[in-house]
Amino acid sequence: MKKLLMLLVLLLGVLVGEVAWAGQASLVSDAEKRWLSQVWGRVVHQYSRFTRTAVPRLAIWNRPTEVNFFYQSQTHHVLVTTAAMRVFQGQDGEVAFFVGHELGHALVQHEPHQSERLLDFLRSIYLWPKAKGAPLSKREQETLPDMWGLCLMSAAGYNATDAAAGFGRMGMVKGTAYEWAARGQVVARWLDAHPSDQRRISLLSRAASAGLVQHCQGRR
Numbered sequence: 001m002k003k004l005l006m007l008l009v010l011l012l013g014v015l016v017g018e019v020a021w022a023g024q025a026s027l028v029s030d031a032e033k034r035w036l037s038q039v040w041g042r043v044v045h046q047y048s049r050f051t052r053t054a055v056p057r058l059a060i061w062n063r064p065t066e067v068n069f070f071y072q073s074q075t076h077h078v079l080v081t082t083a084a085m086r087v088f089q090g091q092d093g094e095v096a097f098f099v100g101h102e103l104g105h106a107l108v109q110h111e112p113h114q115s116e117r118l119l120d121f122l123r124s125i126y127l128w129p130k131a132k133g134a135p136l137s138k139r140e141q142e143t144l145p146d147m148w149g150l151c152l153m154s155a156a157g158y159n160a161t162d163a164a165a166g167f168g169r170m171g172m173v174k175g176t177a178y179e180w181a182a183r184g185q186v187v188a189r190w191l192d193a194h195p196s197d198q199r200r201i202s203l204l205s206r207a208a209s210a211g212l213v214q215h216c217q218g219r220r
């Protein structure tokens, strides 16, 4: 239902010609938009190096108590909720990872061969995934977007360690000044689809130190 609503809102945005900020931006200041566009611009510049597919549009979704980033494949949008925008305000590298992860979902869809190369790289440094062509579990399907996220944000000049810092901040919104300011219980909705356990974080840091970024840059 929520996804359907989101789709409707986005389509309305398209109809009134406000694709980039698709009608949810009433609570977002110009300064916030400028900040997010600047991080986004650096990351999508890297995205464009890997695919001829159009760059997804960026849309703000007005959800003051739900921290989430989302790739909507039907409309080719990356959505950032207003809550995510506020929680991560000023944390450029962390946001670069999360939008990079969402762009990674688009790359997995549109650039299967390059994505398979990233999986091969993971096989070379880690005992996972075991066999080529073996179906990936839902959780494993999030690993490739993670690697793309790491690749894109690092290539854009952000520090790879910000990815883990982002997971940390995502997991700690409860009970913070942010939650108080939002006047309601804040939910890190992104974590529902992306459980951030130690395995995931250590795979990211292991991939970074094994040269994932150079690998994805060098073998386009």
Ligand SMILES: [Zn+2]
Pocket (backbone or CB within 6 Å): 101, 105, 142, 145, 194
């Ligand atoms: Zn994901």
